[in-house]
Amino acid sequence: MFMARPISDPLKKPSRELLLEAATSLIRMNGYTSTTVDDLCEKAGVSKGTFFHNFSSKEELAVAAANRWSKMTSEFFRSAPYHQKKDPLERVLGYVRFRKEILKGDLADFTCLVGTMIQEVYSTHPEINKACFDSVFQHAENLEADINEARKLYCPKAKWTSKSLALHTQAVLQGSFILAKASGDVRTAAESVDHLENYIELLFKK
Amino acid sequence: MFMARPISDPLKKPSRELLLEAATSLIRMNGYTSTTVDDLCEKAGVSKGTFFHNFSSKEELAVAAANRWSKMTSEFFRSAPYHQKKDPLERVLGYVRFRKEILKGDLADFTCLVGTMIQEVYSTHPEINKACFDSVFQHAENLEADINEARKLYCPKAKWTSKSLALHTQAVLQGSFILAKASGDVRTAAESVDHLENYIELLFKK
DNA sequence: ATTAATATACCAACCAGTCGGTTTAATATC
DNA sequence: GATATTAAACCGACTGGTTGGTATATTAAT
Numbered sequence: 121m122f123m124a125r126p127i128s129d130p131l132k133k134p135s136r137e138l139l140l141e142a143a144t145s146l147i148r149m150n151g152y153t154s155t156t157v158d159d160l161c162e163k164a165g166v167s168k169g170t171f172f173h174n175f176s177s178k179e180e181l182a183v184a185a186a187n188r189w190s191k192m193t194s195e196f197f198r199s200a201p202y203h204q205k206k207d208p209l210e211r212v213l214g215y216v217r218f219r220k221e222i223l224k225g226d227l228a229d230f231t232c233l234v235g236t237m238i239q240e241v242y243s244t245h246p247e248i249n250k251a252c253f254d255s256v257f258q259h260a261e262n263l264e265a266d267i268n269e270a271r272k273l274y275c276p277k278a279k280w281t282s283k284s285l286a287l288h289t290q291a292v293l294q295g296s297f298i299l300a301k302a303s304g305d306v307r308t309a310a311e312s313v314d315h316l317e318n319y320i321e322l323l324f325k326k
Numbered sequence: 327m328f329m330a331r332p333i334s335d336p337l338k339k340p341s342r343e344l345l346l347e348a349a350t351s352l353i354r355m356n357g358y359t360s361t362t363v364d365d366l367c368e369k370a371g372v373s374k375g376t377f378f379h380n381f382s383s384k385e386e387l388a389v390a391a392a393n394r395w396s397k398m399t400s401e402f403f404r405s406a407p408y409h410q411k412k413d414p415l416e417r418v419l420g421y422v423r424f425r426k427e428i429l430k431g432d433l434a435d436f437t438c439l440v441g442t443m444i445q446e447v448y449s450t451h452p453e454i455n456k457a458c459f460d461s462v463f464q465h466a467e468n469l470e471a472d473i474n475e476a477r478k479l480y481c482p483k484a485k486w487t488s489k490s491l492a493l494h495t496q497a498v499l500q501g502s503f504i505l506a507k508a509s510g511d512v513r514t515a516a517e518s519v520d521h522l523e524n525y526i527e528l529l530f531k532k
Numbered sequence: 533a534t535t536a537a538t539a540t541a542c543c544a545a546c547c548a549g550t551c552g553g554t555t556t557a558a559t560a561t562c
Numbered sequence: 563g564a565t566a567t568t569a570a571a572c573c574g575a576c577t578g579g580t581t582g583g584t585a586t587a588t589t590a591a592t
Contacts, residue, residue, distance in 0.1 A: 153359035242507035295501030
């Protein structure tokens with residue numbers, strides 16, 4: 121006997137969500153190209169028919185996963201404790217310290233989905249690249265707002281721009297992930313973020 | 327008529343070298359997984375038989391390409407003008423400024439081969455990952471020596487270690503490449519390296 | 533003559549995507 | 563309240579093309 125659809129269970133997540141979760145996990149571990157549609161289906165516990173019912177192509181899934189990543193991370197950082205601070209400089213430093221704190225456990229648990237994908241797709245999959253670009257640069261813009269407030273407050277005559285510093289933090293984080301992957305050691309990443317924190321403190325030192 | 331091998335030409339590079347050059351170029355552009363053996367053969371102007379005569383597998387080629395990358399880059403930076411300076415701090419700052427200067431032209435011309443590969447292979451191809459790790463961390467060790475001299479000379483009591491700062495520079499560079507790929511804009515990378523230069527100047531300021 | 537380098541044809545496994553059909557659930561009809 | 567209709571979700575076998583790698587033959591160099 122054959123059951124095309126499991127018995128209705130309100131607790132069970134929809135297949136689309138299961139596939140996006142599988143994509144996030146597998147792509148963070150193995151990259152976009154070497155993650156196959158079959159891998160994704162198996163991880164999500166879903167058939168290939170379901171995959172292509174929800175996404176017209178593997179590329180479209182990657183775009184959807186990147187967009188979901190944007191939503192989840194912006195929600196995650198917006199609700200983080202440091203984000204409540206009154207002093208904008210405390211929010212900026214709180215962000216950096218928070219990013220350091222969450223460097224724990226398995227590599228695929230703190231690594232960036234979109235940063236991982238960019239390397240593979242920037243020249244071959246413009247749609248995926250666009251979604252990844254949006255994710256990183258919008259995240260940086262959120263940070264830029266806090267940096268700009270702090271800059272106006274503490275060092276309005278500084279030579280550097282808030283935007284360039286916000287992007288610099290992202291570069292440090294993305295780069296530290298690469299070093300962590302290469303060495304298999306989280307501490308490598310944490311020490312780089314320490315330098316970033318130190319830099320920002322020096323920039324705002326009176 | 328059929329020529330299995332072209333007439334000997336002392337000017338022509340050996341096939342092995344042609345394949346390694348092709349690998350460097352193609353992997354920097356499209357990543358390891360989506361670069362196929364056929365692509366490599368076509369780019370190198372060589373047949374598949376030649377490929378597997380020179381390398382036992384695609385993986386072995388990647389390892390060889392990473393090792394070749396180590397040699398070429400260490401040679402490149404050792405012979406760069408900044409490396410002649412007497413003052414170790416000038417060598418360190420010269421390195422950073424030099425890295426900024428060479429951020430020109432096409433992305434695949436200044437991007438890092440091993441940094442690109444790490445993201446894809448760290449969990450699936452330990453041998454490639456090891457070669458990439460060696461490349462990045464040995465390069466950092468060269469820089470670490472200069473940083474350490476400068477540190478002894480100008481700020482022996484500093485809290486940070488020479489090693490962590492050397493690795494931080496690599497993180498910034500790797501991360502800036504990701505931002506450049508995402509945005510398609512070299513300036514994004516250059517501005518991040520500017521911040522790195524500024525940081526090092528602040529660290530060594532009396 | 534032996535060996536190193538090269539070429540082409542070929543293979544089995546794999547991959548993204550298709551297809552025909554089943555099941556469930558909601559709505560319309562009686 | 564029972565039944566017919568419809569749409570959405572789902573399944574897994576299949577397909578055409580691709581991929582890493584092999585087999586075998588040919589030529590160049592020593």
